[in-house]
Amino acid sequence: MYNKYIGQAPKERGFDLEKGLKKILSKKENWKEIDELLKAGDFLPKQRTSANGVIPHQMHQQELDRIIEKQAKYYPWLATENPATGERDRHQAKYELDQLVSFRIPYYVGPLVTPEVQKATSGAKFAWAKRKEDGEITPWNLWDKIDRAESAEAFIKRMTVKDTYLLNEDVLPANSLLYQKYNVLNELNNVRVNGRRLSVGIKQDIYTELFKKKKTVKASDVASLVMAKTRGVNKPSVEGLSDPKKFNSNLATYLDLKSIVGDKVDDNRYQTDLENIIEWRSVFEDGEIFADKLTEVEWLTDQQRSALVKKRYKGWGRLSKKLLTGIVDENGQRIIDLMWNTDQNFMQIVNQPVFKEQIDQLNQKAITNDGILCGSGSRAFWMAPILHRRTRRPFGKLFGWWKILLKLLGMHQSRFQLNLPVMKATREK
Numbered sequence: 001m002y003n004k005y006i007g008q009a010p011k012e013r014g015f016d017l018e019k020g021l022k023k024i025l026s027k028k029e030n031w032k033e034i035d036e037l038l039k040a041g042d043f044l045p046k047q048r049t050s051a052n053g054v055i056p057h058q059m060h061q062q063e064l065d066r067i068i069e070k071q072a073k074y075y076p077w078l079a080t081e082n083p084a085t086g087e088r089d090r091h092q093a094k095y096e097l098d099q100l101v102s103f104r105i106p107y108y109v110g111p112l113v114t115p116e117v118q119k120a121t122s123g124a125k126f127a128w129a130k131r132k133e134d135g136e137i138t139p140w141n142l143w144d145k146i147d148r149a150e151s152a153e154a155f156i157k158r159m160t161v162k163d164t165y166l167l168n169e170d171v172l173p174a175n176s177l178l179y180q181k182y183n184v185l186n187e188l189n190n191v192r193v194n195g196r197r198l199s200v201g202i203k204q205d206i207y208t209e210l211f212k213k214k215k216t217v218k219a220s221d222v223a224s225l226v227m228a229k230t231r232g233v234n235k236p237s238v239e240g241l242s243d244p245k246k247f248n249s250n251l252a253t254y255l256d257l258k259s260i261v262g263d264k265v266d267d268n269r270y271q272t273d274l275e276n277i278i279e280w281r282s283v284f285e286d287g288e289i290f291a292d293k294l295t296e297v298e299w300l301t302d303q304q305r306s307a308l309v310k311k312r313y314k315g316w317g318r319l320s321k322k323l324l325t326g327i328v329d330e331n332g333q334r335i336i337d338l339m340w341n342t343d344q345n346f347m348q349i350v351n352q353p354v355f356k357e358q359i360d361q362l363n364q365k366a367i368t369n370d371g372i373l374c375g376s377g378s379r380a381f382w383m384a385p386i387l388h389r390r391t392r393r394p395f396g397k398l399f400g401w402w403k404i405l406l407k408l409l410g411m412h413q414s415r416f417q418l419n420l421p422v423m424k425a426t427r428e429k
Contacts, residue, residue, distance in 0.1 A: 006046055017044075061093070061101045068095055084140045088288065096140070103139035108155040108286075109146055112137050128154040149289050156283040160316050165350065165359050167366040169320035173282040175253045175313040176275060177265075178336065182324055183249035184211050185339040186346045191240045193226050197343045202229055204340070211251045218246045253278060253313070260307045261300075273297050281313045323350075327358045 001024075003009035005017050018038050025031050037043035072079035080096040082089065093102040105112065111127040118127040130150035137145045163169040172179040188203050198206070206225055210217045219238040226236045242248055257265040257274060264270045277297065284290040287309050294305045320326075324336045329352070333341070338349050349355065 002044070005044065057101055061098055064098060064101055065094065068097065082140070084142075086143050089140075089143075099139045103142075105142070106148075106152075106286075108152040109142075109148070110151070110155065112146070128158055130154060149284070149293055152286065152289055153283050161318070163320035163323055164318045166320055166323050167363050169322045171320055172317045172324075173279050173313060174315035174317050175282065176278055176317065176321075177251075177253055177257075177271070178275065178321060178324060179317045179319065180249065180251050180253055182319065182336060182339065182346070184247070184251060185336070187241070187247055187249045189339060189343055189345040191222070191238060193222075193236045193238055195237075195239070198226075200341065200343055202226060203343065205229060211247075212254065215250050215252050215255055216246060217250065219244060256311060260304050264299075270299070273299070277308060278313055281308070281311060282316070322362075323359075327355060327362075329354045 001017070001020050004011045004015060021034065021038065022031075025034060028034075034043060068078045078095070078097065082093050082096050082099050084090055084093070084099055089099060089102070093099045109129055111118065112129060113121075113127045114129055114131055115125065115127050118124050128151065130147040132145055132147045135141075135145055157170065161171060163171055184207060185203075188198065188206060191198055202225075206217075206222055209225060210221050214221070219241060222238050223236045226238075227234065230236075254265060261270070261274070265274060277294065280290055280293045284293065291305065291309050294300060294308060300308070325334045328334050329338070335346070335349050335355065338344060339346065342349075350359075
């Protein structure tokens with residue numbers, strides 16, 4: 001009976017320990033005591049139960065260490081040192097057997113198979129791990145076989161959305177220097193003082209003298225600066241802000257980096273490195289991985305690296321670097337340049353024909369030769385004919401499936417001229 005109770009022997013249907021013990025022990029003198037323990041659930045407690053999960057694994061590990069230390073005199077191999085290459089692993093688990101208790105596969109590594117192997121073997125697309133080298137993975141060599149930083153980055157990138165305008169471009173981190181500059185300029189270009197838009201010169205002064213020095217810029221700060229810079233303007237009224245008292249955007253990351261790396265934050269030679277640092281911090285929650293990545297930036301000092309590790313940036317924007325800096329007008333001006341050099345806001349600039357044409361051309365390249373959209377557009381592409389079939393009776397004459405596709409992509413009909421032989425066959429079915 002006990003073997004069945006602890007799972008070492010198969011249980012027959014309707015097995016009940018309490019009823020079985022009652023038949024055997026009910027006439028014994030201590031049955032009442034046993035019966036009370038049974039009803040309380042304290043009789044013959046199992047050693048292996050889910051209740052063990054409430055005990056931290058570190059306590060199990062301490063118990064294991066004591067067992068190893070006492071038994072090592074009889075079985076020396078038990079005290080074999082942990083061969084794991086990771087310093088953290090060796091610190092947490094002194095002995096080789098300890099690693100079996102402390103070992104965990106981090107959530108950002110996921111299934112221990114590369115996307116290519118998973119696709120070839122099962123056709124699934126749920127892996128993102130990046131390999132350093134081939135071979136069997138064990139608790140002692142995980143970081144010899146798996147690239148921790150690359151896997152963590154792939155984990156985040158697979159969950160981030162694509163650019164609102166450019167289908168296959170990754171968005172910038174919300175705390176990117178470039179993205180925060182875009183946010184501030186877009187808000188400034190919508191501001192009006194006494195009913196008029198800010199002049200380009202005043203806007204640039206506000207950006208340089210206020211936003212580059214304060215994390216929170218108030219409407220009263222702008223009013224004071226405009227009054228100081230403009231003759232004949234008394235008691236200027238600042239309008240066009242979603243919050244009448246202050247700006248929602250800021251240059252917080254710029255000010256953070258200014259306090260750590262000084263004037264390098266304004267030097268174009270360091271912009272790529274600084275943007276990489278911000279992206280790494282947005283991707284890696286694990287400070288140890290981030291610290292390892294910072295060693296790739298050779299010009300940083302140890303003190304600067306320590307200060308950067310303490311920073312935490314989260315969130316992603318809705319626009320890509322390519323959209324803001326990768327397409328130009330007939331004068332060679334990028335979107336971010338026009339936001340700085342003119343009083344136009346982002347929507348006014350991006351809807352100019354010169355930019356709309358380039359955006360359409362780049363999006364055409366996001367469509368493969370078979371007409372299948374890549375990235376975030378693929379699901380909308382395949383859902384279009386399904387929705388068309390479901391709605392063609394009441395709405396079929398009004399909307400074709402291709403119009404539904406453009407609706408799903410959030411685009412106007414004129415944005416694309418699609419050649420879709422694959423989907424045409426699907427529609428005919």
